[in-house]
Amino acid sequence: MSTILRRAAVVVLFVCVLVPTLVAQAADSPTAEEVIAKYLEAAGGKEAIAKVKNRKATGMLLLKGMGVEADITSYTAPPNAWTEIFLGPFGAVERGMSDGVAWEVHPSEGPRILTGDDFADMKRQSSLSLLSEWEKFFSSVEYAGEESIDSVAYHKLVFTPEDGGKVEQYYNTESGLLFLSRSAQNGKPTESRLSDYKAVDGVQIPHKIEARGGPYEIELTLDTIEHNVEIPADRFALPAQIKELQSATATP
Numbered sequence: 001m002s003t004i005l006r007r008a009a010v011v012v013l014f015v016c017v018l019v020p021t022l023v024a025q026a027a028d029s030p031t032a033e034e035v036i037a038k039y040l041e042a043a044g045g046k047e048a049i050a051k052v053k054n055r056k057a058t059g060m061l062l063l064k065g066m067g068v069e070a071d072i073t074s075y076t077a078p079p080n081a082w083t084e085i086f087l088g089p090f091g092a093v094e095r096g097m098s099d100g101v102a103w104e105v106h107p108s109e110g111p112r113i114l115t116g117d118d119f120a121d122m123k124r125q126s127s128l129s130l131l132s133e134w135e136k137f138f139s140s141v142e143y144a145g146e147e148s149i150d151s152v153a154y155h156k157l158v159f160t161p162e163d164g165g166k167v168e169q170y171y172n173t174e175s176g177l178l179f180l181s182r183s184a185q186n187g188k189p190t191e192s193r194l195s196d197y198k199a200v201d202g203v204q205i206p207h208k209i210e211a212r213g214g215p216y217e218i219e220l221t222l223d224t225i226e227h228n229v230e231i232p233a234d235r236f237a238l239p240a241q242i243k244e245l246q247s248a249t250a251t252p
Contacts, residue, residue, distance in 0.1 A: 032143040035155045035171055036131050042176035048202035049129045053077070056226045059207075061085060064217035072220065080236035081126040096236065097126040103242045111241035113249070117185055120164045137161060146173065154179055177204065188214055200225045 030038075040046055054077035061070040074083040082096040091107030095114075102114035102122035114122055124130055124137050134141060137159075144156040147170065154170035161167070165187075170180040182191045190213040194206035209220040238246075 029143060029146065030155065032141045032157050035143060035157055035176075036134070036141070038176035039131055039171055039178060040129075042204065043129075044199065044203040046132065049132055052128050052201065052203060052227045054228060054231060055128055056224075056229045056231070057222050058224045059220060059222035062219040062221075064219060072222075075231055075235055076126060076128055077231060077236070078128055079123075079126050081122065082235055083125075094239065095122065097122045098236045098238050101238060101242070101246075103238065105239055105241055111239065111245050113242065113245060117164045117187075120161055121183075121185065134159065138167075144168070149180065152179075178206075185213065201227045203227075 040049065043049065054075065057072070057074045057076075059072045061072050062068070063070075068087070071086045072083070073086070075081065080097055080099065082098075083094070085093040087093075087107075093107065094105045096103055102119045103111065104114060104118075105111045120137075127133060127137070130137065139162045140160045142158050142160075144158045147154055147156050149170065153173040155173055157169050157171065159167040159169065165184040168180075168182040169178055170182075171177065172179055177197055178194055180191065180193050182189070184190065190211065192209050192211035194209055196208040197204045197206050199205075205222075205225055207222045207225070209218075211218045211220070
């Protein structure tokens, strides 16, 4: 259960095994920058995106095959982020980025400070528009051709971070919106499919994410998304357990 919850926490804001078929790249294929520009325009435009200073989201998480449901609440206000997965009597998983420290508090495994792929993923989750500022998180991006998934054409982009594994993303050639994201979490492949895009304050946001990592299948449905809300002053403060862990780690 602990491994599943950890993967679920990663899925909450962008995290279905699909096997795409490669289509020959045409001579007039777009550049990676052009695919990104089309996405930003389809998502509402740079002006609308820039008006969003923070985001609150709530929804329901379903662990398929297990019949387990959990309530989700998340706040994002760059460079900070916080997510809670509440499982009733089982407790809650909290995961966040607080002033450069990525952390997690698990009901059965306790607190831990995130490093490596986990840190990189949490850092990306703290962005409200990753593609508007992709240079902050990746050293390069390249256009990797056009691929067909379920008879629908997608542009494939490959993002390379300074540390950690590459991230592959697939954008609908017609709408320009992101459909599939694929990466590796600590060496284990994870894929997520985004759908049910709806406009919130002029910005298109997926309200459904279906993901699979190994044998685990997760479905996230977002019920409410609000922008520029009042956030509790201590929302992004490091939990006491994380502070204690930092102190213990720093003690010679």
